[in-house]
Amino acid sequence: MVDLHEAARKVLRTVRPHIGEGKVATYIPALGEVDPKQFGFAVASVDGDVYGVGDQDVRFSLQSISKVFTLALVLSHDDEAIWKRVHREPSGSAFNSLFQLEFEKGIPRNPFINAGAIVVTDQLLADTGDALGSLRGLLRAETGNPDLHVDSVTAASESETGHRNRALAHLMADFGNMLNPVEHALDHYFRQCSITISAQELARAGLLLARHGLRADGSRLLTPKDARRIVSLMLTCGPYDAAGEFAYRIGLPCKSGVGGGILAVVPDRCAAVAWGPGLDEHGNSVTAALALDTFDSLTGWSIF
């Protein structure tokens, strides 16, 4: 029997000397303002208990972790059509890389690199008329916090500097792989990435996947098969071109974001979230990766 509270405390003890390591993302200027000397860790067990330590209640920018939940919403609309618009292979290149997209005729490698996530948001927008509103509604319900919101300063900062994301979206539009006008889809994409959420809240939301698609209120959002598919994509594509290293080192399906958060899912057991703003060269948080590595060693819950 694993004592999750004790495990969380040990994670903090291990990570403490490393807090502040890595570099905060500065390509989105608002993220560059975040104090790097913060660290939070939270584990939500499938029976609903949450154990957290450190800055577990401090809200951070969700960024690419949002991509897991937009994909869940698209699949919940029974939308197999999405798999004609995006592949399911690791890219082996940076999350915002352009070159593969041209070779592969505007079909992104997977839903977790930026190009793939823009397609998923575009599909959700076509399905619902309000991609951001659908995502925010889901996260509010799963975290139990109706005040979860978009940080408008970060969203504006993303939009002002989002030349690469615009280039990706326009290239896909040129290949006929956008349903909505580029600026409209990107507006939803920038704002979904700018939702702020704490480690404790995100761990609660992550239970959706640990419970194979069951929501906090007991209703079903995803079929067990779709939930398993999302988790498999987290393992192969979640930490971008470091997915192999993450599988080797941590052995848990993870999704990272340049806000410094990493969500890990242990099916049937828990969702764990670690957050530290300093990133490595792949855009994954240094302290969050160390925290999940430690958590895996303490619990033995690697899926391998």
Ligand code: GLN
């Ligand atoms: N909003 C970020 C971007 O579009 C998301 C990237 C990330 O978290 N890796 O660049």
